Amino acid sequence: MRVQIILFHGMTLLDMVGPTQVWALLPGAELQYVAAAVGPVQTDCHVTISATHDYASAWRDPDILFIGGAGRPTLDAIANVDLIGFLADRGARAKWVTSVCTGALMLGAAGLLKGYRANSHWGTRDQLENFGAILSDERVCIDRNRATGGGITSGIDFGLTLAGIIAGDNVGRMLELLLEYNPAPPFGTGHPSIADRETLEHTRALLAAEYAPES
Amino acid sequence: MRVQIILFHGMTLLDMVGPTQVWALLPGAELQYVAAAVGPVQTDCHVTISATHDYASAWRDPDILFIGGAGRPTLDAIANVDLIGFLADRGARAKWVTSVCTGALMLGAAGLLKGYRANSHWGTRDQLENFGAILSDERVCIDRNRATGGGITSGIDFGLTLAGIIAGDNVGRMLELLLEYNPAPPFGTGHPSIADRETLEHTRALLAAEYAPES
Numbered sequence: 001m002r003v004q005i006i007l008f009h010g011m012t013l014l015d016m017v018g019p020t021q022v023w024a025l026l027p028g029a030e031l032q033y034v035a036a037a038v039g040p041v042q043t044d045c046h047v048t049i050s051a052t053h054d055y056a057s058a059w060r061d062p063d064i065l066f067i068g069g070a071g072r073p074t075l076d077a078i079a080n081v082d083l084i085g086f087l088a089d090r091g092a093r094a095k096w097v098t099s100v101c102t103g104a105l106m107l108g109a110a111g112l113l114k115g116y117r118a119n120s121h122w123g124t125r126d127q128l129e130n131f132g133a134i135l136s137d138e139r140v141c142i143d144r145n146r147a148t149g150g151g152i153t154s155g156i157d158f159g160l161t162l163a164g165i166i167a168g169d170n171v172g173r174m175l176e177l178l179l180e181y182n183p184a185p186p187f188g189t190g191h192p193s194i195a196d197r198e199t200l201e202h203t204r205a206l207l208a209a210e211y212a213p214e215s
Numbered sequence: 216m217r218v219q220i221i222l223f224h225g226m227t228l229l230d231m232v233g234p235t236q237v238w239a240l241l242p243g244a245e246l247q248y249v250a251a252a253v254g255p256v257q258t259d260c261h262v263t264i265s266a267t268h269d270y271a272s273a274w275r276d277p278d279i280l281f282i283g284g285a286g287r288p289t290l291d292a293i294a295n296v297d298l299i300g301f302l303a304d305r306g307a308r309a310k311w312v313t314s315v316c317t318g319a320l321m322l323g324a325a326g327l328l329k330g331y332r333a334n335s336h337w338g339t340r341d342q343l344e345n346f347g348a349i350l351s352d353e354r355v356c357i358d359r360n361r362a363t364g365g366g367i368t369s370g371i372d373f374g375l376t377l378a379g380i381i382a383g384d385n386v387g388r389m390l391e392l393l394l395e396y397n398p399a400p401p402f403g404t405g406h407p408s409i410a411d412r413e414t415l416e417h418t419r420a421l422l423a424a425e426y427a428p429e430s
Contacts, residue, residue, distance in 0.1 A: 014236035014394075017260070021229035021367070024260040031261045040265055045232070045239040046246045050255055050263045101395075122395055139399050151395025152236070153371055161401045173404040173414040174421065179229075180316075180337055180366025182405035183398040184354050186376045189388040190397035199388040206389065 001028055001166065004062035004090060006103075007035040007051050008083060010073025013043040015101045018155025019066060022163050025175055034058040036082055044070065055086045064162070065094035068155065069101030069121060071210045078109040087112065096166075100149040100158055107148070108133055117143040121151035122192055123207040153190070156181060216243055216381065219277035219305060221318075222250040222266050223298060225288025228258040230316045233370025234281060237378050240390055249273040251297060259285065270301045279377070280309035283370065284316030284336060286425045293324040302327065311381075315364035315373055322363070323348055332358040336366035337407055338422040368405070371396060 003023050005016060023029050035041050035051035042048050067087065070077065077083055087110035091097045099107050104120040107113050108131025118133040119125060119141040128135055136143075139150045140161045149158035160181070164172030189195040195203070218238050220231060238244050250256050250266035257263050282302065285292065292298055302325035306312045314322050319335040322328050323346025333348040334340060334356040343350055351358075354365045355376045364373035375396070379387030404410040410418070 012236070013239075014232050017229050017232040020260050020262075021227070024228075033262050045235050047235075047248050047267065048265045050265070052262065139397070140401075151393075153394045153396045153398065156368055157399050157401060164401060169402065170414070170417075173402045173410070174418045176400055176402045176405045177407070177410045177414055177418045178366075178421070179368045180405055181368045181398075181400050182354070182409065183368065183396075183400065184372050185391055185396050185398065186355070186372060186379060187384070187388045187391045189391045190395055191392070194397065195388070195392045199385070199392055202385075203389045203392045206393070 001026060001030065001063045002059055003029055003031045003064045003066065004059055004094070005031060005033050006067040006083070006087070007033055007041040007049060008070070008073070008077050008080070009042050010070050010076070011041070011043050011068055012070050012101060012152060013045045013047070013049070014152050015068025015103065015155055018153065019100060019159030019162070022156065022159030022175055022179065023064070025178060026163055026167055026171070032059060032062070044073075055082065058090070060090070061093040062090060063094070064096045064098055065090050066098045067103035067106050068099065069103040069105070074102040074105055074124070075211070078105050084110045096145050096147060096162065098147040098162065100155040101151050104128060104133075104148045105131070113146060116146045117141055118146060118148040119150050120148065123151070123204070216241065216245065216278045217274055218244055218246045218279045218281065219274055219309070220246060220248050221280075221282040221298070221302070222248055222256040222264060223285070223288070223292050223295070224257050225285050225291070226256070226258050226283055227285050227316060227367060228260045228262070228264070229367050230283025230285075230318065230370055233368065234315060234374030234377070237371065237374030237390055237394065238279070240393060241378055241382055241386070247274060247277070270297065273305070275305070276308040277305060278309070279311045279313055280305050281313045282318035282321050283314065284318040284320070289317040289320055289339070290426070293320050299325045311360050311362060311377065313362040313377065315370040316366050319343060319348075319363045320346070328361060331361045332356055333361060333363040334365050335363065338366070338419070
């Protein structure tokens with residue numbers, strides 16, 4: 001199974017690492033990290049991660065094409081014609097076209113979600129309509145060969161779900177145990193539908209500031 | 216808040232990225248990635264991440280000292296006198312001495328868990344007794360200024376819990392919403408106490424093979 005993971009400047013590291021960690025443990029999986037150039041790519045955790053391939057040397061027909069999201073750097077990514085062109089090209093041949101968080105906006109910008117149900121981070125989901133997607137609020141949204149997760153931490157549920165579909169539920173069950181995925185969120189505020197009003201208002205304000213036009 | 220994150224060859228990437236992603240979003244947090252040398256460090260996801268500091272240039276008194284775990288490379292890490300010596304030195308002054316997964320074995324090897332309750336990945340927890348720790352099966356185990364998480368994905372619960380203690384519960388609630396941490400494990404097998412017998416037996420066999428002596 002050939003997994004092609006796209007890196008870009010300012011990416012939210014956990015969006016990518018959640019599913020990648022699951023797939024890296026799959027027997028027979030090969031992982032390829034692709035950016036405009038081989039070498040370090042800055043993430044939002046003040047650390048760089050290294051692309052192993054550039055657009056020219058990346059597999060032409062991966063089994064899984066995957067891109068995670070970001071905060072404000074999402075705006076640059078969806079306007080980056082090289083990145084979006086690469087996604088459109090590989091997405092036309094990949095067996096699975098997938099994303100977590102605002103990575104869905106990049107798939108959308110590449111024309112890959114037209115007529116498909118899709119999800120993104122709860123704070124950005126509505127924007128998927130601009131790309132012809134049908135909005136979904138499923139934490140792991142699968143429509144034919146498109147698989148799009150919700151925000152950041154949903155990548156673990158998303159990665160395990162896809163691993164189960166591809167490698168079988170018995171493998172999925174083992175991976176979930178190996179990853180000790182028996183979560184216990186300390187605050188119980190992890191979705192707008194369960195958060196208290198004050199937390200929701202403050203977090204909405206924070207997201208609005210993140211995406212506000214520069215003055 | 217100065218967070219010192221230790222990198223080592225073969226590390227399990229998600230162990231580190233779970234809490235790091237939480238802390239990177241904390242207002243005023245500074246993150247430093249430390250290894251024997253500045254530059255790329257291989258992870259278990261077939262990708263490298265770059266240390267920003269070496270042992271000599273790393274903060275002498277971090278607020279949080281953190282190390283994640285690994286599979287088999289754990290054995291090399293606990294036998295690495297430079298790494299363990301560095302942990303012992305910084306651990307003596309850090310406000311918080313912390314780990315996820317088998318990172319606890321490294322803290323133990325550095326003498327930092329003697330007489331403290333601590334946890335590790337469920338498959339390796341028993342080994343903490345060799346280092347004088349008191350075994351705990353709490354997903355996030357806090358005893359005075361020692362905070363040790365369980366296996367791999369526990370790092371998100373661990374990171375959020377510590378963020379709440381340090382920055383206040385209102386910040387913790389916002390981060391949990393921002394990270395959309397409303398988990399939905401697809402298989403319900405994420406801990407030995409809830410996994411079916413076949414999944415548990417196969418996963419135990421897989422871990423035994425991972426840690427078996429080389430022939």
